[in-house]
Amino acid sequence: MSIEPVAGIEPPYYAVVFTSVQRATLDGYEETAARMPALVREVPGFLGYESARTPGGLGITVGYFRDEEAIAAWQRNGEHQAAQRRGRAEWYENYSVHVAKVERSYSFERG
Amino acid sequence: MSIEPVAGIEPPYYAVVFTSVQRATLDGYEETAARMPALVREVPGFLGYESARTPGGLGITVGYFRDEEAIAAWQRNGEHQAAQRRGRAEWYENYSVHVAKVERSYSFERG
Numbered sequence: 545m546s547i548e549p550v551a552g553i554e555p556p557y558y559a560v561v562f563t564s565v566q567r568a569t570l571d572g573y574e575e576t577a578a579r580m581p582a583l584v585r586e587v588p589g590f591l592g593y594e595s596a597r598t599p600g601g602l603g604i605t606v607g608y609f610r611d612e613e614a615i616a617a618w619q620r621n622g623e624h625q626a627a628q629r630r631g632r633a634e635w636y637e638n639y640s641v642h643v644a645k646v647e648r649s650y651s652f653e654r655g
Numbered sequence: 656m657s658i659e660p661v662a663g664i665e666p667p668y669y670a671v672v673f674t675s676v677q678r679a680t681l682d683g684y685e686e687t688a689a690r691m692p693a694l695v696r697e698v699p700g701f702l703g704y705e706s707a708r709t710p711g712g713l714g715i716t717v718g719y720f721r722d723e724e725a726i727a728a729w730q731r732n733g734e735h736q737a738a739q740r741r742g743r744a745e746w747y748e749n750y751s752v753h754v755a756k757v758e759r760s761y762s763f764e765r766g
Binding site for chain 2: 548550551558559561594596598599606637641642643644645647648649651652654
């Protein structure tokens with residue numbers, strides 16, 4: 545899990561917002577989730593990600609990509625596809641995905 | 656805090672991704688944060704929001720808006736501006752904001 549907000553990327557780039565509610569039983573989830581950062585970092589055009597989850601509540605992961613081709617490459621990854629199938633079959637009560645083109649960004653860092 | 660992912664909005668619309676790391680001392684934060692949902696719901700073109708925070712870690716809030724004018728109206732809100740100033744002065748170690756135009760979205764709901 546990244547602890548720092550992703551900042552300083554020059555627009556345009558893409559944000560993929562994945563919001564989910566998990567089920568109570570999560571057999572195998574942690575191992576699979578732990579694999580994803582290493583996998584996505586291999587994708588050309590992957591720029592970073594951020595993740596947060598309120599205990600017992602909503603989880604939000606935002607992946608940043610240079611362009612649509614980078615998003616498509618991540619979607620084609622076989623291990624990612626298997627994780628998605630298992631997520632629908634076992635782990636998620638519901639989820640939403642929003643694919644968006646970032647037009648501007650700014651950040652604050654305590655001096 | 657919304658517990659359900661926001662889904663079913665017809666693109667195009669905008670997502671404002673606000674990612675933050677809080678400081679240890681948060682005097683007055685909860686009261687101010689609790690005010691924001693009621694305020695933003697008054698903004699014409701506000702479509703919904705999602706929020707998650709890993710305890711001791713990253714917080715991510717995503718606000719969805721119909722268009723740039725709706726985002727601008729929210730930025731002009733005086734109480735929101737005061738909250739932002741206080742956030743920079745007192746509550747946040749760092750944060751990033753990404754303003755993005757959603758091109759497509761999809762969702763999953765357990766049957």
